Amino acid sequence: MFWTRDFVGGAGTALVGAIYYYYAIQMRVSALDDTVGPSGLPKAYGLILMALGLAIAVIALLRSLRQRSAGSALENEWTGQGIRFARAAGIVAIGVIYLLIVSYVGYAPGIALLLLATALYQGAARNWRSIAVAVGGAAALWCIFVLVLGVSMPRGLLFPG
Amino acid sequence: METILLSLQSLGDVTLILAAIVGVAWGIVGGAMPGISPSITMALLLPFTYTMSPAPAIVLLASTYVGAEYGGSIPAILIRTPGTNAAAATVIDGYEMNRQGKAGEALGISLYSGVLGSLFGLTMLILLSKPLAGVALSFTPPAYFALGILGLSVIATLSGENILKGFAAATLGLMIATIGTDPVTGGNRFTFGSSDLLTGIAPVMIMVGLFAMSELLVQAAGKSGGEKVTSRPRIAFPNFAMARRLAVPQAIGAGIGTFEGCMPGAGGTVASFMSYNEARRWSPNRSQFGKGAPEGIAAPETANNAVAETALVPLLSFGIPGSNSTAILLGGFLIHGIAPGPMLFQRSGDVVYGLYGGLLAAAIALLFVGMALLPVCIWMVNRPKPWLSAFIFALVMSGIYSIHNSLFDLSVLLIAGVVGFLMRILKFPFLPAVLGLVLGYLVESNFRRSLVLSGDDYSIFFTDKISFALLALAAVFIIGALGKRVFDFFLAPPNADKAGDVA
Numbered sequence: 001m002f003w004t005r006d007f008v009g010g011a012g013t014a015l016v017g018a019i020y021y022y023y024a025i026q027m028r029v030s031a032l033d034d035t036v037g038p039s040g041l042p043k044a045y046g047l048i049l050m051a052l053g054l055a056i057a058v059i060a061l062l063r064s065l066r067q068r069s070a071g072s073a074l075e076n077e078w079t080g081q082g083i084r085f086a087r088a089a090g091i092v093a094i095g096v097i098y099l100l101i102v103s104y105v106g107y108a109p110g111i112a113l114l115l116l117a118t119a120l121y122q123g124a125a126r127n128w129r130s131i132a133v134a135v136g137g138a139a140a141l142w143c144i145f146v147l148v149l150g151v152s153m154p155r156g157l158l159f160p161g
Numbered sequence: 162m163e164t165i166l167l168s169l170q171s172l173g174d175v176t177l178i179l180a181a182i183v184g185v186a187w188g189i190v191g192g193a194m195p196g197i198s199p200s201i202t203m204a205l206l207l208p209f210t211y212t213m214s215p216a217p218a219i220v221l222l223a224s225t226y227v228g229a230e231y232g233g234s235i236p237a238i239l240i241r242t243p244g245t246n247a248a249a250a251t252v253i254d255g256y257e258m259n260r261q262g263k264a265g266e267a268l269g270i271s272l273y274s275g276v277l278g279s280l281f282g283l284t285m286l287i288l289l290s291k292p293l294a295g296v297a298l299s300f301t302p303p304a305y306f307a308l309g310i311l312g313l314s315v316i317a318t319l320s321g322e323n324i325l326k327g328f329a330a331a332t333l334g335l336m337i338a339t340i341g342t343d344p345v346t347g348g349n350r351f352t353f354g355s356s357d358l359l360t361g362i363a364p365v366m367i368m369v370g371l372f373a374m375s376e377l378l379v380q381a382a383g384k385s386g387g388e389k390v391t392s393r394p395r396i397a398f399p400n401f402a403m404a405r406r407l408a409v410p411q412a413i414g415a416g417i418g419t420f421e422g423c424m425p426g427a428g429g430t431v432a433s434f435m436s437y438n439e440a441r442r443w444s445p446n447r448s449q450f451g452k453g454a455p456e457g458i459a460a461p462e463t464a465n466n467a468v469a470e471t472a473l474v475p476l477l478s479f480g481i482p483g484s485n486s487t488a489i490l491l492g493g494f495l496i497h498g499i500a501p502g503p504m505l506f507q508r509s510g511d512v513v514y515g516l517y518g519g520l521l522a523a524a525i526a527l528l529f530v531g532m533a534l535l536p537v538c539i540w541m542v543n544r545p546k547p548w549l550s551a552f553i554f555a556l557v558m559s560g561i562y563s564i565h566n567s568l569f570d571l572s573v574l575l576i577a578g579v580v581g582f583l584m585r586i587l588k589f590p591f592l593p594a595v596l597g598l599v600l601g602y603l604v605e606s607n608f609r610r611s612l613v614l615s616g617d618d619y620s621i622f623f624t625d626k627i628s629f630a631l632l633a634l635a636a637v638f639i640i641g642a643l644g645k646r647v648f649d650f651f652l653a654p655p656n657a658d659k660a661g662d663v664a
Contacts, residue, residue, distance in 0.1 A: 005586065006588070009326065009588065012583075013333075016333070017332075027348075027350065034609055034612065034613050035612060036609050036612060037346075038343040038350055041339065041608070041609075042339050045336050045339070046336075048328075052325050052328055053329060056325045085586075087381050088582055091554070092579060094554075095575045095578075107559075111555050114554065114555055115554075115555050118547070118550060118551035118554050118555075119547040119550075120547075121547075122381060122546065124545060124547040124551075133548065134551075137552060145559050149209070151562075151563040153559075153562070
């Protein structure tokens with residue numbers, strides 16, 4: 001009933017603050033440290049983020065209590081968001097797969113696959129033209145980064161050294 | 162006068178002029194694509210600047226900003242969809258002129274006004290930046306700390322509807338800035354044994370992740386499609402009579418744009434809407450506003466282009482980025498080891514004069530490149546969205562890898578993109594996080610140095626006059642914004658129907 005975006009955001013923020021604070025207090029103290037020390041501000045940041053997160057969550061809670069139609073507001077806020085998360089996750093997955101394979105397949109084939117996968121995932125036509133655009137685009141990017149800018153892109157197992 | 166001469170001298174450098182032309186061209190095309198903001202357009206270029214010399218790199222980014230402000234008006238006029246937020250005011254009369262078959266004239270007025278706004282803004286930038294930076298030359302560590310706090314206090318006006326979320330985002334940025342080597346003792350913090358984290362996380366990864374990557378995720382999550390441009394207009398510049406008619410709204414736009422640009426947090430959108438409103442108020446043709454009045458294009462377009470230049474005043478003088486775009490520009494400075502702020506004019510005067518010269522070249526190039534690129538912009542706007550996203554994704558991944566030749570950086574980029582996406586869904590603003598990230602080192606190192614200098618006496622922050630003045634100003638910013646919000650929270654009637662405006 002009270003799981004509004006503000007409440008979820010506040011609770012998540014407080015959690016991040018707590019985790020960060022936990023790691024901040026684990027830092028070793030050295031005799032050479034200044035009075036504030038390396039952990040001084042991080043501990044403060046952690047506490048501040050926790051406090052801000054809790055404040056955001058509490059205010060969100062009070063707001064939803066003030067609104068008579070809290071149930072309908074919640075419904076509007078989250079309706080249809082699942083599919084949006086899933087579609088965004090697909091793009092991230094393509095990025096992660098690229099990260100995992102680029103060292104093996106090399107930059108040009110890897111980026112061609114990334115182009116093709118991203119375009120197809122977002123509704124591009126499944127035909128030879130799409131493959132040609134992906135290959136042509138990868139070749140153009142390879143020229144820009146490797147030939148023009150001289151960046152040492154991953155060569156892959158096929159073209160090592 | 163000396164500054165102007167040195168700036169003009171820098172125009173002898175061909176690379177600066179090339180950077181200005183390429184930046185303007187990239188900015189126009191990026192700004193013309195709805196959903197791609199000036200900051201995203203700049204962020205996409207950021208990795209490329211690593212291999213460039215500092216002055217052309219900064220000119221490239223700043224010119225992109227200039228070009229994007231004009232580019233945003235192209236879809237605003239042709240398909241009623243502003244390419245940038247600041248072009249939203251141009252939609253009102255620009256689209257009406259298009260419907261009346263005057264798209265070419267509307268685009269001409271937009272381009273002409275944009276060039277005038279840029280030239281006026283550049284003049285104000287040159288006049289204001291150095292004197293302000295001169296004030297800051299006598300800064301001590303407590304004053305630098307206070308300057309960082311003043312920069313962070315801008316968050317109070319940048320946080321949108323929820324100031325607490327703005328402060329939380331800023332704290333998140335400050336936390337990310339603590340990763341790596343401690344600025345005083347040299348010990349490791351939050352590195353978890355990873356050598357990749359020893360030097361910290363470069364702001365460029367977070368900026369590109371938050372702005373460009375999260376935009377990709379949002380676009381992938383949303384509906385595809387969008388209106389296409391069917392007409393093929395040619396730019397027609399105003400004749401003498403029309404130019405005279407536009408002089409007053411352009412002066413209004415230039416004045417408001419300059420003021421808003423110098424104010425951190427205000428930005429081009431506020432300036433263009435304020436200019437539109439004031440131009441209508443002072444116009445003898447006010448009944449034509451909303452029905453295709455040329456003044457309704459001239460005022461906002463002059464204003465948002467003036468903002469593109471004067472927004473650099475707080476950045477160059479104090480190192481405070483007041484908008485997303487200037488935060489990206491700050492990233493460009495940091496990439497080259499240059500810290501904007503009080504010492505910039507002393508240590509990197511050549512870069513500043515190169516920037517001024519480059520911006521002058523950009524303002525002039527805007528006129529020609531804007532005309533030449535109109536068909537390209539229309540072609541780009543009509544490209545299938547899946548391929549546009551795919552190429553931006555590939556460009557981002559390739560660009561970020563090229564910075565350190567590191568796959569680890571790509572992981573950071575993806576994580577920053579996911580964090581940015583969640584921040585958008587949960588309605589947390591980005592800019593405070595970027596401010597926290599870029600000001601974190603300044604704040605922490607000078608806070609601790611001040612205490613070492615004073616023997617742990619916290620009164621040093623109040624006995625130092627500059628520090629006290631800056632802290633007092635920061636307090637005014639924060640208390641003013643907080644006071645307004647507390648007033649709204651308790652006294653304004655509850656708005657029960659806000660759930661629909663979700664990301």
